[in-house]
Amino acid sequence: MAQNKPLILITNDDGIKARGIFFLAEAVKEMGEVYIVAPDDAQSGQSSAMSINKPLRITSHPEHNGIKVFSVNGTPVDCVKLALHTIVPRRPDLLLSGINHGSNAGNNIIYSGTMGAALETCMLGIPSIGYSYLSHSPQAEFSNTLPFLKSITRKVIEQGLPADICLNINFPKGDIKGAKVVRAARGFWTEEYAEYIDPNGKPFYLLTGNFKNIEPEAEDTDYCWLDRGYASIVPARPDQSALDVIDEMKGVFE
Amino acid sequence: MAQNKPLILITNDDGIKARGIFFLAEAVKEMGEVYIVAPDDAQSGQSSAMSINKPLRITSHPEHNGIKVFSVNGTPVDCVKLALHTIVPRRPDLLLSGINHGSNAGNNIIYSGTMGAALETCMLGIPSIGYSYLSHSPQAEFSNTLPFLKSITRKVIEQGLPADICLNINFPKGDIKGAKVVRAARGFWTEEYAEYIDPNGKPFYLLTGNFKNIEPEAEDTDYCWLDRGYASIVPARPDQSALDVIDEMKGVFE
Numbered sequence: 001m002a003q004n005k006p007l008i009l010i011t012n013d014d015g016i017k018a019r020g021i022f023f024l025a026e027a028v029k030e031m032g033e034v035y036i037v038a039p040d041d042a043q044s045g046q047s048s049a050m051s052i053n054k055p056l057r058i059t060s061h062p063e064h065n066g067i068k069v070f071s072v073n074g075t076p077v078d079c080v081k082l083a084l085h086t087i088v089p090r091r092p093d094l095l096l097s098g099i100n101h102g103s104n105a106g107n108n109i110i111y112s113g114t115m116g117a118a119l120e121t122c123m124l125g126i127p128s129i130g131y132s133y134l135s136h137s138p139q140a141e142f143s144n145t146l147p148f149l150k151s152i153t154r155k156v157i158e159q160g161l162p163a164d165i166c167l168n169i170n171f172p173k174g175d176i177k178g179a180k181v182v183r184a185a186r187g188f189w190t191e192e193y194a195e196y197i198d199p200n201g202k203p204f205y206l207l208t209g210n211f212k213n214i215e216p217e218a219e220d221t222d223y224c225w226l227d228r229g230y231a232s233i234v235p236a237r238p239d240q241s242a243l244d245v246i247d248e249m250k251g252v253f254e
Numbered sequence: 255m256a257q258n259k260p261l262i263l264i265t266n267d268d269g270i271k272a273r274g275i276f277f278l279a280e281a282v283k284e285m286g287e288v289y290i291v292a293p294d295d296a297q298s299g300q301s302s303a304m305s306i307n308k309p310l311r312i313t314s315h316p317e318h319n320g321i322k323v324f325s326v327n328g329t330p331v332d333c334v335k336l337a338l339h340t341i342v343p344r345r346p347d348l349l350l351s352g353i354n355h356g357s358n359a360g361n362n363i364i365y366s367g368t369m370g371a372a373l374e375t376c377m378l379g380i381p382s383i384g385y386s387y388l389s390h391s392p393q394a395e396f397s398n399t400l401p402f403l404k405s406i407t408r409k410v411i412e413q414g415l416p417a418d419i420c421l422n423i424n425f426p427k428g429d430i431k432g433a434k435v436v437r438a439a440r441g442f443w444t445e446e447y448a449e450y451i452d453p454n455g456k457p458f459y460l461l462t463g464n465f466k467n468i469e470p471e472a473e474d475t476d477y478c479w480l481d482r483g484y485a486s487i488v489p490a491r492p493d494q495s496a497l498d499v500i501d502e503m504k505g506v507f508e
Binding site: 051116124180203206245253 | 487
C-alpha cells in the first residue's frame with residue numbers, strides 16, 4: 001500500500017455537470033488518484049444539510065481521462081458521507097470541493113454547500129479545501145486560477161493542515177496578484193426576496209438579495225483582498241463553540 | 255412604540271406540527287408578542303440550507319392562545335428570512351428555535367436546522383437561542399425543562415447576548431440538576447448508512463449511524479454535563495474563521 005498515490009476525493013455543490021469540478025479534477029490528477037463524487041443536480045446554498053429518510057442512490061459515470069466519476073441524488077455532505085462509506089477504496093488523503101461557480105467569501109461559508117463538504121471531511125481529520133470563483137457563469141474558464149490551485153493543493157498534500165482546520169479559498173477573475181491568508185468579512189444579505197403573484201392570485205417568493213459587507217474598511221478580510229485581485233485563503237474551523245465567552249456566560253447562566 | 259412588548263420570533267426544524275414548538279411558545283408567551291414561523295414539514299439535518307430557485311409560500315394558521323402562527327414550505331433558514339422580510343411587523347427582539355425533538359449536542363450544531371435558524375438571526379444582531387431535548391419522541395413532554403426555559407429566555411431578553419454569539423442549549427430527560435456553560439464535544443458519526451435493494455435489484459441507502467464522542471473524558475463539554483443530568487449551554491459563533499492559525503498559515507501560503 002505504501003506506493004499508493006494520494007487518494008483525492010472531489011465534490012462540489014454545482015452538480016456533476018458543472019465545468020468547475022472537471023477543471024479542478026484535471027488540474028490535480030497528476031497529484032493522485034482522483035474520485036469525483038458530486039450531486040446529480042445543483043445544490044447551492046445547501047450548507048451542511050444532509051438527507052434524512054430519503055433513499056440515496058449512486059450513479060456510476062464513464063471514467064474521464066483516468067478520473068473516476070460518480071454522482072449521488074443528494075447534497076454535498078451526502079456525497080461525501082456516501083463516498084466514504086461505499087465508493088472510495090480507502091480513506092482519502094485529501095478532499096477538494098469546487099471549483100464553485102460563484103463566491104463563497106465573507107460569512108457565506110455558513111450557507112455554502114462547497115464548504116459544507118469541506119467541513120464534513122475536516123471533522124474526520126482529512127485535509128480539506130473548498131475552492132470558489134467569483135463568477136456565476138456556467139462558462140467560466142478558471143484558467144487564471146491554475147498556478148494557485150496547483151501550488152496550494154500540492155502544499156496541503158505535502159504538509160497537511162492543522163487539526164480541525166480546513167481552507168475556504170476564493171479566486172478573483174482576471175490576473176491574480178498573489179494569495180492572502182485572511183478572515184471572512186462579516187456582513188448580511190439585504191432585499192432578500194422577489195415577490196410574485198401566481199395565476200390564482202396567491203403570492204410566492206424567490207430568494208435574491210445583495211450581500212452587504214459591514215466592515216468594508218477592514219484590511220484583514222477576504223473581501224478586501226479579493227477586491228485587490230488576490231486569492232483569499234480563510235482557515236475555517238467546523239467547531240462553532242465560542243471558547244472566549246464561556247467564562248462570561250458562566251456568570252450569567254450558571 | 256416604546257410600550258411594545260418584546261417581539262419573539264419562534265421557529266424549529268421539526269415543522270409546524272411538532273409538540274416542541276408549541277410547548278416553547280406557550281412557555282414564553284407571557285414575556286412578549288409571539289410569532290411562530292415554522293417549516294410546513296420536518297426539516298431535520300438542514301443546517302443553514304436555504305432554498306434557491308424554489309417558490310416559497312407562506313401559510314397563515316389560526317391564532318393559538320394569542321400566538322400568531324405561520325408556516326413556510328422551506329427550511330428553518332427560509333422561515334427566518336421570510337419571516338423578517340414579510341411576516342413580522344417589526345424587527346424581533348429575540349429568536350427562539352425548538353424545542354427540537356432530539357439532541358443537538360456536540361459538533362452536531364453544524365448539521366442542525368434548529369441551530370441554522372439561530373445562527374441566521376445571530377448574524378443580524380438579534381439575540382438567538384436554539385433549544386433541544388434529548389428525546390426524539392414526538393410525544394415528549396418537555397415539562398422538566400420549563401423552569402430553565404423560562405429563566406434562560408428571560409435573562410436573554412433582559413441582558414441580551416455578546417455580539418455575534420448565540421446559544422445552543424440541550425436539555426436532558428428527567429430531573430435537571432442545573433445548567434452548565436460548556437463547549438461542544440467533538441466527535442463524528444460511524445456506520446452511517448443502511449443498505450437496501452429495491453425491487454429492480456438496485457441498491458439504495460438510508461442515513462443512520464451513531465455519534466462517537468472522541469473526548470469522553472473531557473469535563474468541559476456538553477456531552478459530559480448532559481450525561482450528569484444538567485442542561486448544557488454552548489455559546490456559538492456563526493463566523494468559522496480560525497483566527498488563531500492565520501499567522502501560521504501565512505507562513506505556508508503567502
